[in-house]
Amino acid sequence: MAQGALEPSVLPVWQRELLYARDPPHITFPHPEYDDVVNTIDNNIFAVNEMADRSFFFGPTEMSALRRFVPENLERCTTFEVLTACLWRCRTIALEPSPEEDMRLIFPINARDKLNPRIPVGYYGNCIVLPCVVSKARDLCNKPLGHALELVMKAKSSVTEEYVRSTADLMVVKGRAHYKLDSTFVVSNLNRVGFNKVNFGWGESIYAGHAKDDKDIPGVFSNYMASTNEQGELGIVVIVGLPFPAMEKFVKQLNIMLE
16 A cells, blocks of 8 residues: 555454354463473573674575584474574573573464464464473583474474464463563564565665564574575574673584584
8 A cells, every 4th residue: 555555455354253262261282381480590681781682694505504413304394493493502502501491492383374264364463373392401402403403393393273272272271371481582483574575665675674672581582584695695684682602602603503
């Protein structure tokens, strides 16, 4: 409509009842993202003025380097899965948590195509679930990349219609619980959202991306966005926030995997 159209190309739909909980609610999956946990370390209590934010580009060369660490039985993993496993592992090593600390990884997944009937195309409300992966810090740091990768792949594949319904039921039972951020890393894949193709009627964008505002919980969230490098290669840019000493260790660990 910014370009002069008289109506939206996709008409808005608000059928919230498609996402209502069942009656009675019936939680059929574990949902560790909403567990009540007690933080035993300060890994996610970072002061804003002590944080370093850096962006990292992952194109064909970088992804080929990371895939060298993928075990044969997991070779069918996606770019998102191997990249997420790598970043989670490198971040944990950089933060140096207690070996017994439960480290958590959360990544939003679009649930629109998981339901029957499907969510209408024009539905403009949120329709995501937040599968969570949990691993002891010692396992993330000491085991090969395949450990983290297998956990990510299993969590992603577990998101079925029943998983989505179970999440909706949990929201009723626990009173719209908020996901926990203790020792947690949250990644959001915006690579295919189309930020790089935004056009409000004045031509293609030079840059468009997620509005980053995590001053209250710095260092927890990272977003994947489509980008091109100086050679014109299409890839993914990831913004990572960590305390200054941890960022140095993160870069060192990541470079080892990219060599």
